[in-house]
Amino acid sequence: MAQYSRSLLRVFAFCVPLATATVSAAVAPRSSAAFSPDGALLAVGGYQEVTVREAATGRTKARLGGPSGAVTAVAFSPDGKTLAASSGVPGRSGEIRLWLTETWKPTVLAPAHSDVVYSLAWSPDGKTLAAGSYDRLVSLWDVKSGQSRKLKDHTDAVYSVAFSPDGSRVASASGDRTVKVWDAAAGKRLFTLSDSTAELYSVAFHPTGKQLAAAGVDRMLRTWSIAPSAGALSRSAFAHDGPVIRVAYTPDGQGLFTSSEDRSVKLWDAAVLVEKRVFEKQPDWGLGLAVAPRGDRVAVTRYDGSVAVYQVGPGG
């Protein structure tokens, strides 16, 4: 009975636009993280809110309410002036919210997905925002005009999107076990990488744009070499004892971070896919993984709501 009265209160809280700390910090998962381009801020996505902290001290600078569910991805624009966060109501809608980092004033893009948006990626020129959703679509948003284009080809949820460093291509990873690479300008699919044997949860471009990494439920970490209209598997390694949740390159392209449901976080030599460092045993799944712009820190946000920032020395 006690639980019910709590949920009733919450319904009210939802209707009245309060900045809610709905579920206690210890319970709600922290599902995403991103450093600002200058490394000064760390945005963490939680349940129905984004907290922005000073990266150095951990002090909370802003609590941004409004998202309708778990904040699945947070991403700063390349110029640091805008923070984007994705969310949605499962089965009903997906949403992308933007805030100006100077004032933390929110703006919302027109909802255009019929299910939760799971991933966001900015183009290097800051003009386009790519989004991937459970509704199997990838969308490309012109941030200024608010117009969007839908890229339709995946046959299962799109869990992760990434922009190539030159802005020409977008990669998407899906529950249909494929990575698809698209021409961002034309909005057309260039090629599909089908080597994975189970759902893929995360994809990332190497800083040179010549390589892609992706991983997911089959526990393997794979890298492909990418040419303008084709890609080929270059390496694969058995990475974890459970599904891999996130992959992230270091800014110098030498390292590749992975976090997994087996409650571990690892740093790999990106060239040869050999483990360089295994972080301490995590208290829970590392859902959010963010590498600082100078490559000196990595933030891990977890299912149990905790956040940790690790120092990463040169070479791991």
Added chain:
Amino acid sequence: MRSLLRCVILSVMTGTGPALASGSVTLLPGKVELTGARATQRLIVEKREGGAFAGDLTGRARFVSSNPRVATVDAGGVVRPVADGSAVITAVIDGAKASAPVRVHGTKKPFPWSFANHVMPLLTKMGCNSGACHGASAGKGGLKLTLRGYDPDADHATFTRQALGRRIVPSDPPRSLMLQKATGSIPHGGGRRFAVGSREYRVLEQWIAAGCPAPSPRDTRLQRLEVYPPEAILKAGQDQQVLVRAVFADGHTEDVTPWVKYTSVDDTVAAVDDHGKVSVRGSGEVPVTMWYLSKVAFARISAPFPKPVPAEAFARAERFNFVDDLVLKKLRALRIRPAGICSDEQFIRRAYLDAAGVLPTPEEVEAFVKECQAERNRAGGNGGNEETRGNGKTRELRAAPISSHFPISSFPPATRARLVDRLLERSEFADYWAYKWCDLLLVSTKKLPSKGMWSFYNWIRDGVAENKPWDRFVREVVTASGSTFRNGAANYYVLHKDPIELTETTSQAFLGMSITCARCHNHPLEKWTLDDYYGMANLFGRVRLKNGDLAGETLVLSGDLGDVPRIRTGVPLPPKPLDGRPIPLDAAGDRREHLAQWLTSPENPYFARSFVNRVWRNFMGRGLVEAEDDLRLTNPPSNEELLAALTRDFTSNGFDVKRLIRTVMTSAAYQRSSTPAKGSETDQKFYSSYIARRLPAEVLLDAISQATGAPTEFPGYPRGTRALQLPDSTVVSYFLTAFGRPERVQTCSCERQEEPNVAQALHLSNGETINGKLRAPGNALERVLKENLPDELLIERLYLIAFSRRPSPDEKSRVEKALGPLPTDPKARREAVEDLMSALLTSKEFLFNH
């Protein structure tokens, strides 16, 4: 008549039936325990007749609780708890009463819904994790659940965490996608599975609100299912609700009736709906099976045939051994009148074909019938052209073929038993049964080199000829080692090289069970789990093959290393034969010994039983379990007592195969006529009559060859080799292929095709096999013609050759009418004889065993 009318009018007016005596109704379950405030128990009121449950009267009953402050009961008989304490529920119906005590406890303590024990079975019942929906290997709509919930831990993670926990809103359970979709509040490919506010909805909602507790090793486990009523004797048109109660290890019970998966083995006798309501449609007996949380139980629904059969029909029916006591017991319970015993001619032909796959020669037939008659005379039997029926009355036979010279008014079991004994010693017997076990063990040059195949064949045939006990036979196969040329049984490991294959083949061949389903998930129809499967597979994990010195020779050895990893975890399990005792992974020695010991133990509930079932089916035409190798909990035998008794007899007599065969063949059940008694024509299940069946391909080909005296040429084999002597299934033969010879690629008994088809019919009439043999020079027809018999005797001889009996006067006159007097010109005479023989050989009487 008038009082009957009054009674009917009265019952129409008052809606009640004739008054019931107290003691003739009972409440089921007889005792109710409600644990926790959320428990419920449905009750049914059952009529009792002569100690058996005989009808569901719940609809007409009125329910009362002695203490509504402890427990209430509604009009439908559902008991609900109010507070801790005791009460009595009474059902009143037509003046009779029945009561059941109720104990309520734990209402003050929370009774949390368990994911494994409540959420999972609910989802399974709703079909969420069925193979057609989210249980499919690729899931549906991004949600992938384990098939029928065989892995609660994985499913819990999927619901609560996967895709960032999108399916659950812990702070607002009704908003959870899980509930929104299942109730159709959001468009759902699977439609609406249950309604908002239904019991299913409330269980899920309350479980989410409690924080989605995960399955835990501390959760109590289901021990068994109780079914009410466990058996019932009903009539066509009656409905019967069944209840299922789950008994858990911690002692508490739950009424799980709404969440059980119900199936009927035979819808034409009784069907069952999703709510456990059985509707009886015809006469017979059928188990209704129930599946819940990987446990199985069943209710036996009997619907005796409508017309009563006088007791003396069973009392006076022939009984030659314990088999008959049990067959007749079942027939009596179902009111199926048994047929009479077959004639001596019918018996000798039947026995020869079923036991040795050959026809008796005319000389053998005449000698046997004389012997039978002599025994009959000694016993003082009377003559007459009659077949007796089980009730001692006799009936002039018209339809069934019967010789006018050999009366059969009483039966000579001793002479027939001696015939059986002689048959068991013939070399054709060894050929027939060796062939059968070669079908089972897949002896063929498809996968074996010729020398290996011969080695296996000879090993098998020698074993049959020396009557090697079946447990020793199987033990030698399972533990076979060494050279495949010198130890024929070792070829088993060349035919099946993979531990997965070995697991499935060994189970099917020697346990009569298909456990293939459990390779990827818990078996949906049986109790076998993934762990059982991979524990068994690991018994074969160390079998090694090496090339021998000679070409095509393989050496089979047991190694020291090697394990079969379980799927999904990748970890090998301690070797364990299905539900037997495990041995440690590092145990020394040949793991197959442990398997062989478990497999062939008299205590093994499947091994002897499945063998007995195979042998039984060979003679009776229908296994006690059908299909012959489909023994599973959800497919119980049509006569459990009989199968158990035969099995006990087999295991306590050293697994003696010939003895088992003799027991079956000397029973009256085997010797019944294939003409059913009047009123029993629809029974094809309970052995009231001999089930006529087409001869198997090899037997038929050999019979045709024998009758025509023209052997079949098999390429590569000496002239005169019978089809049943062929060791190899790859020998080319159009006839054998058309008539369903198994290729010996799969262990399944279904590999032998028994269905008729057009190719068979055409081949018999127009094909070369029969026609070629009829025309062959030097064949039996030629020899018979050389004897220069008068027409009548010539015709009689042909009948004896083909049918093992003389023609009746009626048949003789019909042949005369059709052919006229037989031509004297040798060529024309030969042709006429060929024509007559062709008609005989393509008739059902020849093609069938009856």
